Amino acid sequence: MLIQDKQIAVVGGGPAGLTLTRLLQLQGANVKVYERDIDKNARVQGAPLDMHEGSGLSALRAAHLLEEFKKHFRPGADRKTIVNARAEVFYSDHETATRADFGNEHFRPEIDRGQLRKIFLESLQPETVIWDSQFVSMQAQNEGWLLHFKNGSSAYADIVIAADGARSKIRSYITDVKPFYTGITMLEGNVQYAEKAVPEICKLLNSGALLAFGKGRNLLMGLKGDGNLTFYASFKTDESWAVTNGLDYADNLEVLGWFRKAYPEWSSIWFKLFENAMTAFIPRPLYCMPPDQSWKAQSNLTMLGDAAHVMPPSAGEGANMAMVDALELSQCLCSAHFLDIQSAIAAYERQMQERAAEAAKISLQNGEWMHSEDALERMVRLLQPS
Ligand SMILES: Cc1cc2nc3c(=O)[nH]c(=O)nc-3n(C[C@H](O)[C@H](O)[C@H](O)COP(=O)(O)OP(=O)(O)OC[C@H]3O[C@@H](n4cnc5c(N)ncnc54)[C@H](O)[C@@H]3O)c2cc1C
Structure with missing residues (x-):
């Protein structure tokens, strides 16, 4: 060798x-x-x-860790609900999706990063x-x-x-x-004990992923195995937005004030995410090679x-x-x-x-x-x- x-x-x-x-x-x-x-x-x-067949799952298989992965992945977390800015449901595959399994190219099991x-x-x-x-x-x-x-x-x-x-x-x-800046920035927030803190949103999530689309601006979120929820406000802006917006990312009410202005037509149901965010927000300008x-x-x-x-x-x-x-x-x-x-x-x-x-x-x-x-x-x- x-x-x-x-x-x-x-x-x-x-x-x-x-x-x-x-x-x-x-x-x-x-x-x-x-x-x-x-x-x-x-x-x-x-x-x-x-994780996808042909890439992440193939690597796990070669690493002899697929069986361990199967013990810890989160069945059903790959299901999706699509809503608009007012939280009205336009699509959900929770009832309709046929149950794919390991080995099927369409099966995309989810696992917590940790x-x-x-x-x-x-x-x-x-x-x-x-x-x-x-x-x-x-x-x-x-x-x-x-x-x-x-x-x-x-x-x-x-x-x-x-x-x-x-x-x-x-x-x-x-x-x-x-890498070049793609024109899109995500602002990441985390809510602890989501079932208690944001029950209406957890109902929409139904233990899967929730994607909310407004006019060119989105909110994307999913639950983790520990019951905490991670959400991302995703939008087009300048590369320097994260450092020039003047926001104190540790002040969730200040960030909520920004959200209300930047997402004006969005329902107040989403405000709870910001009110209950427990750790400082993290801005993530997206880059691509x-x-x-x-x-x-x-x-x-x-x-x-x-x-x-x-x-x-x-x-x-x-x-x-x-x-x-x-x-x-x-x-x-x-x-x-x-x-x-x-x-x-x-x-x-x-x-x-x-x-x-x-x-x-x-x-x-x-x-x-x-x-x-x-x-x-x-x-x-x-x-x-x-
Ligand atoms: C919001 C969001 C959602 C995503 N969702 C998905 C998804 O669903 N599926 C998917 O496939 N991908 C997803 N990705 C992409 C995915 O997170 C990354 O592509 C992946 O983590 C890359 O793995 P990596 O090991 O190359 O880098 P990283 O995960 O960034 O790991 C790099 C490691 O290097 C360490 N490190 C950094 N600098 C140094 C240094 N100077 N010295 C020593 N150590 C250092 C870091 O602490 C870290 O542990 C998502 C990304 C984002 C931002």
Whole structure:
């Protein structure tokens, strides 16, 4: 195996980095994960992720973790209700959808991000993840890299793999191509004990996802397994909106005031989300890598997941792409087919760039029409059985 006796550093312990590490460890590789979070409980993990056949679920299967996933996914959480700004229901598949199951290409089981992370973390060898290791820079040393972290520590690796997400600090060692702003920003809020705090909205959710469409502006939400609800106000605005709007994101009533002005025709039923938000709001301007990006492969450095190809979440592909990247990269690095590591990385990067470009184009198109004046009608037409 090409990576026999090589020390591999994966930077970032999200879906991309943890999937790759598990797959490489199954092949006997020597891997460490350097993760910025101070420990495994450091952050509230956001909205649930839906996993797709041919990408996320295939990676879980290859990682021998599908049975574990089946114990923890949330049956029914993939059901949808579509409403307008006044919370009138235009579509629901809660009663009508036929029950698909694992192996069916249309089945998209949902799992909480935190639970997915836990499944992977528990599958790794002890001491694999070095927490509180925020990568800041690296320099070439011998045949590999000396990595430096914010806490003052350093580590050597023969091969570095960047899985440090959309704002990757390693990406610039590979290419100058930067992501562009898509014109859409999401404002994320979280409500604890949602059944108690926002019962009317939970009734509409019916344990699934709720998508509300107004005039070019949306509210999207879903429950997590712990009974908390994550919601996103999604709208077109300037790239700098998040830092120039003057809002105190920790003041939920101030943010409610913004919502009432920005979403004027929306029913007061939605105000409860803002009144009951328990943690500070998080603005998320959405970025996308140019779909036609490419670069020259290196012999000891590559990247995957959002670091390689961040895209808007409008097709639910980001984590799925990240996990199938991990599957393809692990297969290339462990294959007997390549003469050297650079050729293995080049083969992985070619197929990753092609696949991610297709997903990015669909995500951009979806993001565009989902913020159009007739988004509600288009969404209902799309979901209605023909
Ligand atoms: C609102 C929203 C909804 C989404 N819904 C879906 C969905 O339903 N389905 C789907 O497939 N995708 C979805 N996505 C996309 C998905 O979240 C991402 O594509 C996915 O998380 C990418 O995984 P990753 O491991 O590449 O990056 P990340 O999940 O961002 O993980 C990166 C990791 O690296 C760590 N890190 C960052 N910087 C450093 C550093 N300097 N040093 C060390 N560690 C570092 C971070 O702490 C983190 O743990 C959604 C995204 C958003 C914003």
